Amino acid sequence: AQSVAQPEDQVNVAEGNPLTVKCTYSVSGNPYLFWYVQYPNRGLQFLLKYITGDNLVKGSYGFEAEFNKSQTSFHLKKPSALVSDSALYFCAVRDGGYNKLIFGAGTRLAVHP
Amino acid sequence: KAGVTQTPRYLIKTRGQQVTLSCSPISGHRSVSWYQQTPGQGLQFLFEYFSETQRNKGNFPGRFSGRQFSNSRSEMNVSTLELGDSALYLCASSLGGTGGSYNEQFFGPGTRLTVL
Numbered sequence: 001a002q003s004v005a006q007p008e009d010q011v012n013v014a015e016g017n018p019l020t021v022k023c024t025y026s027v028s029g030n031p032y033l034f035w036y037v038q039y040p041n042r043g044l045q046f047l048l049k050y051i052t053g054d055n056l057v058k059g060s061y062g063f064e065a066e067f068n069k070s071q072t073s074f075h076l077k078k079p080s081a082l083v084s085d086s087a088l089y090f091c092a093v094r095d096g097g098y099n100k101l102i103f104g105a106g107t108r109l110a111v112h113p
Numbered sequence: 114k115a116g117v118t119q120t121p122r123y124l125i126k127t128r129g130q131q132v133t134l135s136c137s138p139i140s141g142h143r144s145v146s147w148y149q150q151t152p153g154q155g156l157q158f159l160f161e162y163f164s165e166t167q168r169n170k171g172n173f174p175g176r177f178s179g180r181q182f183s184n185s186r187s188e189m190n191v192s193t194l195e196l197g198d199s200a201l202y203l204c205a206s207s208l209g210g211t212g213g214s215y216n217e218q219f220f221g222p223g224t225r226l227t228v229l
Binding site for chain 1: 117144146148155156157158161163168169171203205207215217218219220221222223
């Protein structure tokens with residue numbers, strides 16, 4: 001079965017510093033991987049996806065993610081964090097041929113001024 | 114283009130009652146998926162509808178059901194509510210996507226259901 005793991009419940013970073021939110025995956029076949037962000041009382045917002053191609057994926061709001069097949073990881077990164085980036089971040093993997101997504105437990109990102 | 118809308122946004126019910134939640138997808142989108150979000154279990158897939166047919170289902174009891182109408186709007190129903198059904202219910206819409214293709218899913222703001 002497909003699965004993703006987010007090993008950190010919370011990540012704290014100072015504004016202006018680079019940030020990394022970790023995700024590892026376990027899939028059979030080629031993975032379709034995603035990052036979503038959730039702000040309080042809001043639904044999920046799509047950040048980026050990896051399906052095939054370049055291992056470095058660029059997404060919305062200056063976020064990017066690096067697909068690493070040997071380490072089965074798909075870490076989310078941003079060169080310079082903003083206080084407004086503080087939110088709950090979810091990694092997800094597509095399960096099967098349709099639109100079913102399996103989500104990680106989520107990582108709360110706190111960016112301090 | 115309007116986003117995914119969900120109604121109602123908040124709902125309070127008592128145990129044993131039933132509830133119906135509604136989701137209107139983005140215009141032109143034919144796939145609607147439903148997810149349950151709770152602090153303990155996280156985000157869990159309920160089911161997906163495409164062109165009025167359920168084509169994927171998660172591991173939830175039969176009390177959870179859904180349907181999709183010809184205009185792609187979808188409803189989910191939970192019968193005989195239990196305290197554990199208290200959650201944020203999210204729906205997501207996309208153009209569709211099968212096999213090797215994938216179309217991005219857009220999520221609505223959710224319906225927060227509280228069961229007392």
